[in-house]
Amino acid sequence: MNLQAIIHGINQIYLGKPDVVDLCLTALLADGHVLLEDVPGTGKTMLARTLAESFQGDFSRIQFTADLLPSDIIGSDFFNLKTQEFENQQGPIFANIVLIDEINRAVPRTQSALLEAMEERQVTIGKTTYPLPTPFFVIATQNPIESAGTFPLPDAQLDRFMLCIQTGYPAADFEFQLLREVVSKTRRTLAAHITFDELLTLRNDVTDVHLSDDVLHYIVHLVTATRVHRHVETGASPRAAIALSKAAQAYAFLKGHPYVTPEDIKYLAPFVLSHRMTLSMEGEIKTTKRHILEEILQEVTVPVEAGM
Numbered sequence: 001m002n003l004q005a006i007i008h009g010i011n012q013i014y015l016g017k018p019d020v021v022d023l024c025l026t027a028l029l030a031d032g033h034v035l036l037e038d039v040p041g042t043g044k045t046m047l048a049r050t051l052a053e054s055f056q057g058d059f060s061r062i063q064f065t066a067d068l069l070p071s072d073i074i075g076s077d078f079f080n081l082k083t084q085e086f087e088n089q090q091g092p093i094f095a096n097i098v099l100i101d102e103i104n105r106a107v108p109r110t111q112s113a114l115l116e117a118m119e120e121r122q123v124t125i126g127k128t129t130y131p132l133p134t135p136f137f138v139i140a141t142q143n144p145i146e147s148a149g150t151f152p153l154p155d156a157q158l159d160r161f162m163l164c165i166q167t168g169y170p171a172a173d174f175e176f177q178l179l180r181e182v183v184s185k186t187r188r189t190l191a192a193h194i195t196f197d198e199l200l201t202l203r204n205d206v207t208d209v210h211l212s213d214d215v216l217h218y219i220v221h222l223v224t225a226t227r228v229h230r231h232v233e234t235g236a237s238p239r240a241a242i243a244l245s246k247a248a249q250a251y252a253f254l255k256g257h258p259y260v261t262p263e264d265i266k267y268l269a270p271f272v273l274s275h276r277m278t279l280s281m282e283g284e285i286k287t288t289k290r291h292i293l294e295e296i297l298q299e300v301t302v303p304v305e306a307g308m
Helices: 003-013 018-029 044-053 113-120 172-183 196-206 213-228 238-254 262-276 281-286 289-299
Strands: 034-037 059-063 075-080 085-090 097-101 122-125 128-131 137-142 163-165 232-234
Touching (some): 003 018, 018 034, 018 137, 018 196, 034 044, 044 097, 044 137, 075 122, 113 137, 196 238, 213 232, 213 238, 213 262
Parallel strands (some): 034 137, 034 163, 059 097, 097 137
Antiparallel strands (some): 075 085
């Protein structure tokens, strides 16, 4: 199976953002989850759907709304009048790839239904715990600029996402190409797909990518720096360090490299760490999370011979 053919196919549908595609596939290979964050109409849902179509597994889409209940996601036990017994009805979370559209439109009670699923790959209904399918991948979207009818994700929920990606607007030439396809009513389709067994094999191969002690120390120093920055109230957790190391292995594998370099860490750090930081009141006024990470990346010493 040619992984580059998968990447090429997705880029033929989601135009002009190969870096975003690479990041999404990085999370998929690293057994993580992705939060796509940007204004409406930038193709977040289309990207999520295309990524799901590239994998020949069970796909489920959940539209989050204010009246959605936890049982609408994970399922519930019901009494079967015919058999006179309680039976379990599994919810749409029981799929290999789950697209959660507009995740911040559900109330916190419903958002919390995802915590156990995303971290432990299982859900508890009543007194029974049910394992989720393997692999299990959540890709969620949200609009960060609209506050009406939305509920900001709590820190514990954000921490479950390996990567938080701002998709951004397409370049003018790609937007022109998109308009031509809409006018001509043409739609590209994926020519290559990843099977269940192939994805599991790729994930095993990812863990063979070498991470030197120098690079591991570099990750620790970056994460520690987020905890002591003057404008940060709560820095990145040890889970963030683990996520950064796994993402770096997957990204290096995606690029065909046998080891992780400090440049891989520097590139991925904003996507892995920014949404895991909480700024102080002064920090919210004076700066941004991305700017703070830029400062940290400039200040922390980069290992020279790491990974070689």
